[in-house]
Amino acid sequence: MNLYPLKFKPILKERLWGGEKLREVLGKDFTSAEIGESWEISGVEGDVSTVANGPYEGKSLNDLISAHPEDLLGSDVVNRFGLAFPILIKFIDAKKDLSIQLHPDDELARKRHNSFGKTEMWYVMDADPGAELIIGFKNDLSREEFQKAMDSKSLTDYLHYEPVQSGDTYLINSGKIHAIGAGILLAEIQQSSDVTYRVYDFDRRDSQGNLRELHTDLAVDAMDFKKKDDFRIQYSRALNRxxxxxxxxxxxxxxxxxxxxxxxxxxxxxxxxxxxxxxxxxxxxxxxxxxxxxxxxxxxxxxxxxxxxxxxxxxxxxxxxx
CATH class of the missing domain: 2.60.120.10 (Jelly Rolls)
Structure with a gap:
């Protein structure tokens, strides 16, 4: 059977910072008040997408790749990644601030987690007035200065805050400290990885009253402590091309x-x-x-x-x- 344009069933993720924009703005079907992510196309183990349209409805993405590797992925992709789908597509709704976090690069992720690293792109689809992203540091930091900021709970004083509006686009390289701020709905294109090192979570507690786990020791080895203004993507909008x-x-x-x-x-x-x-x-x-x-x-x-x-x-x- 020939392949065709494939839609997949959204994989909806409850998050303590989630809200209602995925339903109200993007039409996702759910009743929970805290859906923060909709995974649109995923090959991540445990969260593999399922086809939602046409004769292959109900088939998993991995089943289709196994049956039609080069026809589906392309010869260059198969040569580079084998039968692994190499990217993950998400929509993210941050009703509240996400934790301050970063992701390891390929080498460290492979060594520690047998996983890809995570470089990601954000396209802002909707932003409340005054909404901001955290991307990188205001100035270069040393490991010692970073640790002092953590010990004194003053890390947020050293971070760069980026005001955003709809259409803004950012590339977040592995190792760059970051967080999506409250009031932002965005599309995320990333490497196929779910490895996140949470550095600070504003001392929030989950529904059971527990502080969420931090991964500061792991994060320090993965972190880029340099101030870099390389994250904002400038692009044009030429009609019909x-x-x-x-x-x-x-x-x-x-x-x-x-x-x-x-x-x-x-x-x-x-x-x-x-x-x-x-x-x-x-x-x-x-x-x-x-x-x-x-x-x-x-x-x-x-x-x-x-x-x-x-x-x-x-x-x-x-x-x-x-």
């Missing part, structure tokens, strides 16, 4: 702002493509397949695709490939 955003060794992203039918050609395609709808709606036509997509939905276009027609009068997408 791709506008490049991020190009790193783990993924490439671009922005599509459309107001009419647009054709995407995939000649000699060596990678799958992911389309994340961040505004409006469209029909994705691939051969005899016609797949509707709306804001808050994510679609995996197989590497075997030669052409995709996006029929729309107004929509915006993040395009992701390797």
């Amino acid at each position: 791709e506008s490049p955003m991020v190009s790193c060794e783990y993924f490439k992203t671009s922005y599509l702002d459309l107001d009419s039918e647009t054709t995407m050609e995939f000649e000699d395609q060596h990678s799958f493509t992911v389309l994340i709808c961040v505004q409006g709606n469209a029909q994705l036509v691939m051969g005899s397949w016609n797949v509707p997509v709306e804001k808050g939905e994510t679609v995996l276009i197989p590497a075997s695709a030669k052409k995709l027609v996006l029929k729309t009068s107004q929509s915006s997408f993040l395009k992701v490939s390797l």
Whole structure:
């Protein structure tokens, strides 16, 4: 059976900092008051996505990769990652501040956790007035200065706070200390990893009254203590054509702002493509397949695709490939 544009069932995650925007803004179906994440496409062990549309409905992403490795992932991806889906696509709703945290690089993650590291990209979809991200330090720190800040509970005095609005885009390299602030809804594209080192959690307690575990000792060895202004991504929004955003060794992203039918050609395609709808709606036509997509939905276009027609009068997408 030929592959087609694939949708997956969202994997919804309860978080003590979660809220209602995933339902109210993106149309996710849940009743809990604390859903913080919707994993859109995941190959993470224990959280593997399941197809939600077409003849493969109910099949896992891993089953499809096993049956159609190069047709689905692309030859370059298979050569590099084998049968592992190499990225994780999420939506995150931070009703409250997330913990201050960081992620290890590939070498450290492989050594400690038999996992990929985690470099990630954020695209802000909605932000309350005054909402901020924490990204990196105000100035270079030494390990000793960092430890003193932790001991005196003054770490937040040393962090860089970044005001945000809808459309802002950031690349968070492994090792960079960061946190998503309250009032922010964003799309996240990241390496396929769930390894997080929590450094500070504002002394919050979970529903059982317990402080959440910190991983400061692990984090220190992974942390970049240098001040770096390398995180904000500048990009244009040219109508009806791709506008490049991020190009790193783990993924490439671009922005599509459309107001009419647009054709995407995939000649000699060596990678799958992911389309994340961040505004409006469209029909994705691939051969005899016609797949509707709306804001808050994510679609995996197989590497075997030669052409995709996006029929729309107004929509915006993040395009992701390797």
